[in-house]
């Protein structure tokens with residue numbers, strides 16, 4: 043791209059913050075950072091492609107926010123502290139208005155978490171954003187998907203289902219005027235809050251964790267598979283917003299099914315032993331965050347998602363056939 047260097051200076055050097063552990067930032071062939079002693083680096087990458095993860099016409103502020111938020115959520119899920127980010131941008135043209143909006147969303151969130159942009163790449167092509175976030179964590183303390191133990195409580199943070207409802211709203215282009223409720227749900231689809239601080243505090247109390255990007259059921263399946271366990275979920279315990287209930291006209295079952303399959307929630311699902319309940323509660327009160335216990339880990343070898351997750355309500359088994367979340371298709 044002919045104006046690549048101007049663009050980098052104008053948008054990605056200004057607006058950035060500086061961290062003391064960055065020895066060399068944007069401008070050379072590589073960035074150089076210093077990792078604190080006895081720490082490991084947690085690294086995650088996510089791509090957001092226009093037409094698959096967001097509409098090309100979407101507000102660039104929300105795209106910049108969401109692109110970084112999804113990566114920060116992965117770092118949170120390991121219990122790590124995010125520190126550095128790289129940004130690979132593919133743009134059809136050097137659209138300054140779009141870049142202004144994107145940077146507003148991106149740097150707004152980066153600043154909240156004291157994360158420095160340390161490099162990236164800028165090329166021409168169909169709109170796509172690839173972000174790599176790195177974080178630090180004391181050696182050997184990362185929360186993985188592997189450690190769930192029999193009898194563990196299964197927790198989720200925040201509320202579930204709003205993201206899927208918001209996506210439904212924003213894809214419904216036949217509707218010209220949206221209600222306040224629909225606008226709110228659409229907003230929740232784009233603006234999840236990565237549970238970075240909460241996860242670092244909960245880390246010593248948990249056995250396993252991940253973030254919900256493909257739907258609770260399907261993501262919980264990853265914990266169960268890697269831990270070789272089963273789970274029992276009480277669907278009446280799923281945290282559902284008043285807004286979602288309103289959106290589905292009070293149909294609780296529909297809300298629960300949405301909560302189980304809604305993707306791009308960027309909430310955490312984690313397991314922890316019963317004896318840590320009180321300590322976990324104290325942390326959530328301190329940070330003013332909500333967590334819900336939605337079920338427990340059952341000591342049985344994992345076979346497949348359908349037979350290894352038992353859904354219940356009032357001690358009655360449910361035979362809901364649920365599939366995971368699908369990003370919308372590229373022809374949209």
Ligand code: ADP
Nearest residue numbers: 050054068069070071129131160161162163164
């Ligand atoms: P190279 O060709 O050696 O990979 P570039 O010319 O692509 O370097 O980039 C020059 C500098 O600008 C590098 O330090 C690179 O990390 C940084 N950079 C390029 N694009 C971006 C971007 N979108 N965000 C942040 N830094 C970027």
Ligand code: MG
Nearest residue numbers: 162163164165
């Ligand atoms: Mg380059």
